[in-house]
Amino acid sequence: MNTAIPSGPPALTRGALRATATLRERIASGFYGTGDWLPTERALAEDLGVHRRVIRAAIDELVREGMISQKPHCRPVVGRPAETRMSTPDKEGPALPASNLIALIMWHGGGRLERAGTAQARIFWGVNDQLAEAGYHAVFLDLGRNPGAEEENALREAAHLNYAVNHGFGGVIFYPYAYRSNRTLVKWVSQHIPLITIDRVVSGVETNFVGVNNYQAMFEMTTQLLRQGHRRVAYITKNEPIHPVQDRLQGYIAAVRAAGAPQMVVSIPSTDNPEEPWRIVDAVFRLPEGERPTAAACFNDYTAVKLAEYLQRLGLSIPKDVALSGFDDIIQALPSGLGLTTVAQPYEEIGQRAAQLLLRRLDNPSIPAEFIEMPAQISLRESTPELTPGAD
Structure with missing residues (x-):
């Protein structure tokens, strides 16, 4: 009689x-506190940009680890991380020393596109990959x-840094x-423990x-x-x-100067209030056909999406009337389904380099501060075809 050998988790x-x-x-x-319901599978799938079956597999794994519990046909409930995180099937393991914990403080972002x-x-x-190794x-x-607003952001960030x-x-x-x-707080923290900033510096x-090397990427x-034949390239940015x-703006200016093309910097409101009009955008893209821009480079992907919607209301289409590019590569397609040309930031590599730099400072806190800018790549898609001869 054969006895089946139990298999481990898939x-x-x-x-x-x-x-x-x-x-x-x-x-x-503590983002999900003890006793809290986890969000629904659908909400988690949209948040993390994955299929619901991926979320189910993750939940099953966390149930096996004891971090959450789940009754049939019910949403999972968070257990007690302090009791379960370091446990083994046989006994409680030792608590992980706090000095082995590295805080990653940032907004988790996310959007429908x-x-x-x-x-x-x-x-x-x-x-996580680098630190775990x-x-x-x-x-x-x-x-x-x-x-949110500057004051709210400052309070949240200060609370997390102090924590x-x-x-x-x-x-x-x-x-x-x-x-x-x-x-003052960021300076104080950096004097007590290794601190790495990513994406932007804290002035002073x-x-x-x-x-990323924003100047070179936007250049x-x-x-x-310009190589695709556009001579009137507008640059859409917040101030x-x-x-x-600022580096992206300077990269744009350097490129049009080098080509002898006109500068067409178009500032948009710094707030994200959808009711606030884009007056300069409206004025520039209502110019006669021979004067208005045939291409627009936006300082990020979300601005490119909003500009495409704005131009549609003006009766202009992408890319027939205006070629369009973004920056970041977090949105690969416009709501219409048209692929968005954009600058792809190497996010995972940025995380890896930040972790490597932090580990070096843990080994030797006296080494000088490093400023690392990584190259980015252009992802060409349907929103920026070659300009038809004679169209400019």
Whole structure:
């Protein structure tokens, strides 16, 4: 008589492993508190940009680990992370030393058009991969879905930075939005534990930094549009005093100057109020056909989406009347389904480099601060075809 050998848990796909890691960190950080219901499968799938079956696999794994419990036909309930996170099937393991915990402080983002996982999730994957290999544990201290007003952002970021220091975290990787605030606090934190900022610097504070070379990336994107035959390339941007925004603007200006093309910088309101009109956009794109831009380079993908909707109301189509590009590669297609040409930031690599830099500072805190800018790649899609001869 043959006896079947019990099999272990099914192997998780890469997507399920990442979803499990994200949910595990949210539970460990307190984002989902003990006794809370987890969001629905549908909500989690949309949030993480994955299929619902990936979420089911992640939930099954967390149930096996004891981090959550689930009754039939009910949503999962968060257990007690402090009791289950370090446990083994046979006995409780030792608590993980706080100095082995690295805080990743950022907004988790997400939107209906982001199909490949949010930028923040991809940064986390890169951070977690590197830290795990070195014996450290990344904890995602989530600031919320999307940034709000400056004062609100500053309060949340300050609370999370203080939490990391007061609870003995070994270091912090920080994606700041309240760039006018918390300078003294950021400086103080960096003097106590290794601190790496990503995407943007905090003005007036010398910290380690990892991001993309925004100047070069926008120079190359603008040059690409010029090579396609466009002579009137507008640049659509907010006027924000942070270095990614300013570097992208300077990259655009350098490219049109090098080509002898006119500068057409179009500023849009800094707020995201959908009721606030884009007066300059309206004026520029209502110019006669021989004077208005035939291409528009936007400082991020969401601005490109909004511009496409605005131009449609003016009776202009993408790409027949106006070629369109974005920046970030978090949105691969416009709501119409047309592929959006954009600059692809290497998010996972940014996370990996940030973690590597933090590990170096843990080994030797006296090394000078490093400023690392990584190259980005242009993702060409249907929104920027070659200009038809004679159309400009």
